[in-house]
Amino acid sequence: MAIRNHTSIADFLLLGFSEHPEQPPLLFGLFLGMYLVTVLGNLLIILAVVADQHLHTPMYFFLANLSLIDTCFSCTIVPKVLVNILTQHHTISHTGCLVQMYFFMALALLDNFLLAVMAYDRYVAICLPLHYTTIMCPQHCLLLVAASWLCAHLLAFSLTLLMSQFSFCASHSIPHFFCDLLPLLKLACSDTQIFQVTMFAEAALSGVVPLACVLVSYAHIMHTILKVPSAGGKHKVFSTCGSHLTVVTLFYGTLFLVYFQPSYSYSADTGMVASVVYTMVTPMLNPFIYSLRNRDIKGALWRLSGWRR
Template sequence: MEIRNQTSVSDFLLLGFSAHPEQQPLLFGLFLGMYLVTVLGNLLIIMAIGSDQHLHTPMYFFLANLSFVDTCFTCTIVPKVLANILTQRHAISHTGCLVQMYFFMALTLLDDFLLAVMAYDRYVAICLPLHYTTIMCPQRCLLLVAASWLCSHLLASSLTLLMSQFSFCASHAIPHFFCDLLPLLKLACSDTQIFQVMMFAEAALSGVVPLTCVLLSYAHIIHTILRVPSAGGKHKVFSTCGSHLSVVTLFYGTLFLVYFQPSSTYSAEIGMVASVVYTMVIPLLNPFIYSLRNRDMKGALINIHNMYGISPLLND
């Protein structure tokens, strides 16, 4: 049966990797392995932070939220990809597609805001250490996280509501493995000018503004590090930021590659490759990045191993 016969008028087709049938078993095994490691790794980070009193600090509170968001983010995308590869049924309903797009956008924006909050936390810790406990009090930490959740869902819901009003052309085939914003936009028969203006405005608000906060925070941090007299002191200060800076570079690099371009120049091939990076690779790497260089986190993971018999991400 051809792919086009699997769908009704109200369905979309997620073509994904269907153009390479010989690679389907390999992709299924690869994506399944990445999915399981991602979920396990991020849940271990959350368990380690929750079970160790030494990690009940603002930095680890934000990291636990980031791990939770990464887990939800992966569960929004990968199970549907695995089901499509396994069953070779690529259809997704119109409602299901919009719901997936909504959670994808909301969780991506939430990642964006949390990375900015974590950069601000490192700025206060390194540049204003004497005022850290006052500035990053529990109430302010909760407020920053709550504001991140609220803003991300408001921005995602506004674009999803606009997208739900569009009519789509005869071809409902999406050359992607999930309901991403730009591939859906290219299928719309309606006038999308207002939508694109709003999309770029939200991209500036939710992308450029947090990134600017991150860059300004690290500019102050680097300036402070350069004033530290000893090389050992500089290394110690920078090591607390290296993990976060690595994640920020990967996250923003792939997002800018895909979304900061006009929809008319969107390339499905480049979009798919970049999407694999930020939907599967980055959530997979985050637990390792944040535990490899962090002695406290490794100690907490080993304690979990000793208590529950769960293998930690990294042994001593």
């Protein structure tokens, strides 16, 4: 029992990219560049929305929240990866691992919920324009964001609490670059049946339900677009929704690839590649996707920089 208790609190080894010793300088430079672009790009979006009165609308309020979440999401994962690559010291404490897993899950769930909220906002704006100001009033927007934060943290806390009860009496080497659910689950020597049932139930609640909301919203939007007589009107609607659909596709595509599969079929290599996409690439691309396709954001950034177009 003493050995069991000792091993349950031992440090973990985040093997990550350590199997390729010739690549650390390249990976460090690549990940550092992506991290700086992610943080700077998302902070610029937040600053533009806060500073420009023209962007004080529900759509940009949700976008600023998404940028904040992406910034925090990246800060939860990438700094530790950079330290591990630079120092070749791959250990992380049991507590540190659980804390990282908690914030990773909470912020990923927040992305799920907020993308659904943004789809609903577009649905109301396009399909119910006369009721938009009433339905998407500031109080309702705050309520939607607050509910997303609360649900995400409650779901993440429940899984983290269950994971904290496990004993890890086998190898403590995690074949990943951060403390993700499935790699940790494969190391547990406790009975994980309750955890797996809870995890799949929460995945259905936090993944399938928001995605269904997105799909239903866009089905109604497409139906409305087909009724628009002018090509210019259709192009304007597509332009408004295109950025959001691109982000949804990137985010959900990689999440479904990793998490909607049985734990016994989990592949470390596939999981790491997909994880790099949704932990580093997607948060980095979001500011570009929203700013390059959005005249209001580009105008706000120009005004923020002091230039006039």
